[in-house]
Amino acid sequence: MNGLMTARELEAALRELGAQRYHNLHPFHRLLHGGKLDRGQVQAWALNRYCYQSAIPRKDASLIARTDDPDLRRLWRQRLIDHDGEAEGEGGIARWLALTNGLGLDRDYVISKRGALAATRFAVEAYVHFVREQSLLEAVASSLTELFSTTIISERVSGMLAGYSFIDRETLAYFNARLTQAPRDADFALEYVKREARSPEQQQAVLGALAFKCDVLWAQLDALYHAYVEPGHIPPGAFRPGETVR
Amino acid sequence: MNGLMTARELEAALRELGAQRYHNLHPFHRLLHGGKLDRGQVQAWALNRYCYQSAIPRKDASLIARTDDPDLRRLWRQRLIDHDGEAEGEGGIARWLALTNGLGLDRDYVISKRGALAATRFAVEAYVHFVREQSLLEAVASSLTELFSTTIISERVSGMLAGYSFIDRETLAYFNARLTQAPRDADFALEYVKREARSPEQQQAVLGALAFKCDVLWAQLDALYHAYVEPGHIPPGAFRPGETVR
Numbered sequence: 473m474n475g476l477m478t479a480r481e482l483e484a485a486l487r488e489l490g491a492q493r494y495h496n497l498h499p500f501h502r503l504l505h506g507g508k509l510d511r512g513q514v515q516a517w518a519l520n521r522y523c524y525q526s527a528i529p530r531k532d533a534s535l536i537a538r539t540d541d542p543d544l545r546r547l548w549r550q551r552l553i554d555h556d557g558e559a560e561g562e563g564g565i566a567r568w569l570a571l572t573n574g575l576g577l578d579r580d581y582v583i584s585k586r587g588a589l590a591a592t593r594f595a596v597e598a599y600v601h602f603v604r605e606q607s608l609l610e611a612v613a614s615s616l617t618e619l620f621s622t623t624i625i626s627e628r629v630s631g632m633l634a635g636y637s638f639i640d641r642e643t644l645a646y647f648n649a650r651l652t653q654a655p656r657d658a659d660f661a662l663e664y665v666k667r668e669a670r671s672p673e674q675q676q677a678v679l680g681a682l683a684f685k686c687d688v689l690w691a692q693l694d695a696l697y698h699a700y701v702e703p704g705h706i707p708p709g710a711f712r713p714g715e716t717v718r
Numbered sequence: 719m720n721g722l723m724t725a726r727e728l729e730a731a732l733r734e735l736g737a738q739r740y741h742n743l744h745p746f747h748r749l750l751h752g753g754k755l756d757r758g759q760v761q762a763w764a765l766n767r768y769c770y771q772s773a774i775p776r777k778d779a780s781l782i783a784r785t786d787d788p789d790l791r792r793l794w795r796q797r798l799i800d801h802d803g804e805a806e807g808e809g810g811i812a813r814w815l816a817l818t819n820g821l822g823l824d825r826d827y828v829i830s831k832r833g834a835l836a837a838t839r840f841a842v843e844a845y846v847h848f849v850r851e852q853s854l855l856e857a858v859a860s861s862l863t864e865l866f867s868t869t870i871i872s873e874r875v876s877g878m879l880a881g882y883s884f885i886d887r888e889t890l891a892y893f894n895a896r897l898t899q900a901p902r903d904a905d906f907a908l909e910y911v912k913r914e915a916r917s918p919e920q921q922q923a924v925l926g927a928l929a930f931k932c933d934v935l936w937a938q939l940d941a942l943y944h945a946y947v948e949p950g951h952i953p954p955g956a957f958r959p960g961e962t963v964r
Contacts, residue, residue: 493954590933591940594840601847683955687836690953691941694837697951698944705943707936708739709929 474676479666482675486616486662486682493686494617496624500693503701505627507635511575512713514636516700518572519582519711520592520692525568526583527596529555534604535611547660554653567646574643587711591695599688606681609674613665613681617689618658625650720922725912728921732862732908732928739932740863742870746939749947751873753881757821758959760882762946764818765828765957766838766938771814772829773842775801780850781857793906800899810899813892820889833957837941845934852927855920859911859927863935864904871896 477485495501503509504517532551539545557563572582581587603611625647632639669675699706706712723731741747749755750763778797785791803809818828827833849857871893878885915921945952952958 499951589937590930591837591841591937594844594934594937595837597847598840598843601843684836687953687955688840691835691837691840694941694944694951694953695937698940698948702944702948705745705940707933707940709933 474672476672477675482666482669482678483662485675485679486665487619489679489682489686490617490620493683493690494620494624495686495689495693496620496627498690498693498697500697500701501624501628505631505635507631509636509701510713511636511638513700514632514639515572515575515577515713516711517696518568518575519577520588520696522568522572522582523585523588523592523596524599524692525555526565526585527600528564531600531603534600535608538604538608538611544664551657554649564646564649567649571643571646574640575638586709589695589699589707589710592692595688595691595695599685602681602684607677609665609668610677610681612661612668613678614685615661616658616665616682617685618654619662621654621658622651625654720918722918723921728912728915728924729908731921731925732911733865735925735928735932736863736866739929739936740866740870741932741935741939742866742873744936744939744943746943746947747870747874751877751881753877755882755947756959757882757884759946760878760885761818761821761823761959762957763942764814764821765823766834766942768814768818768828769831769834769838769842770845770938771801772811772831773846775811777846777849780846781854784850784854784857790910797903800895810892810895813895817889817892820886821884832955835941835945835953835956838938841934841937841941845931848927848930853923855911855914856923856927858907858914859924860931861907862904862911862928863931864900865908867900867904868897871900 500517504514509517529552532548532555536545536548536552553563555564557566560566569579569582573579585593599614602614606614629644629647632644633641665678669678699710700713746763750760755763775798778794778801782791782794782798799809801810803812806812815825815828819825831839845860848860852860875890875893878890879887911924915924945956946959
């Protein structure tokens, strides 16, 4: 049914999938970027998203651990540097903690992940396990949501600066770095899958990996929306705005 | 802070945790058991829950694979028999498919899990991975939600028979079997953790495993509620009532 696509057709199919399923389309993002959430809801987003951010180096190290190709290992290593930095207080995770800190959340509470939604943890760990357990090609392909992230980041930064008095440019430093990192990483991963997916089955696997990753992102926003936008649905044990320290 | 509990105190703490966090308290169950859902919503519940049911033998085999104790292996093996039966068409999973079939869902569609929510798959796989990756004691303890399942099953069977014209006793055969299987399994697992959790840390790990499992069940209902009770939130790719074959 699905024949072999040219590299260009594969890229078009990947971009089409992103246009349909990337989480910029999710109603929670429309609220977040439109300045429609209160501080507690933005706190819930930031502390849940910390679970995702902080798992990324484990995901990337799992990928590096799977390949005999020094080129791929070297290139992918940059992602570890981007997220963990060269020293404590540097890198993407530290910048994310600057965001949660700017939102008035206790640093240790955020790092403990105690207040995160179970659904967030399940989605994030599904991503880590996917990269460990599926093929290397699918592991690389699952990073391709970065193809679509620069638009959402630009919208987010301008929307949040305009919409929330409790957010300033410094708090959002994480996203500035991602504006250059994400396209560089995405270009490499895109070239990789276009080159390495040589059969229709492999091409479908690549598309499936991107769909899976879109689900990982979408499910996190569904859980946030259910718990923090619709009243009365915060699950037992999860963060309750106003009840935490600091 | 947490000292060593007696076996009796540990059991009381486990029962208290269930009283607070078991999914019988979830609003989706109140709707389901109260006859408040329409057929499409009950279909969504049944086809998502199929993902959970069908993963249980993988979870149980993972546990058996981890222990050198032939007694524990033999006892736990009964769970494989209960779910997979002795031949095709027998066992708990086949009985679950009788339920989805009775609800008018296409068997192959259900088995493919294509229409299941990503959040369901993530929660279910989190459970499978937990049993593979945490300690054997925690793997056993994560089954302890069965301590609380007979009440919910009785409520479910009587509530669904009374509330839905499209449900009959035969369709609900799965639950009759569970009324005897679950207490037997739960009693064994409870005695096991009371005997084997010999330090405060192990006892806390047992409680943590039960809390984790409660989260696995709760998150599945949160996702169902968000997608199928609140209008307009079905994620891309998930089952849409009325749009499927048969």
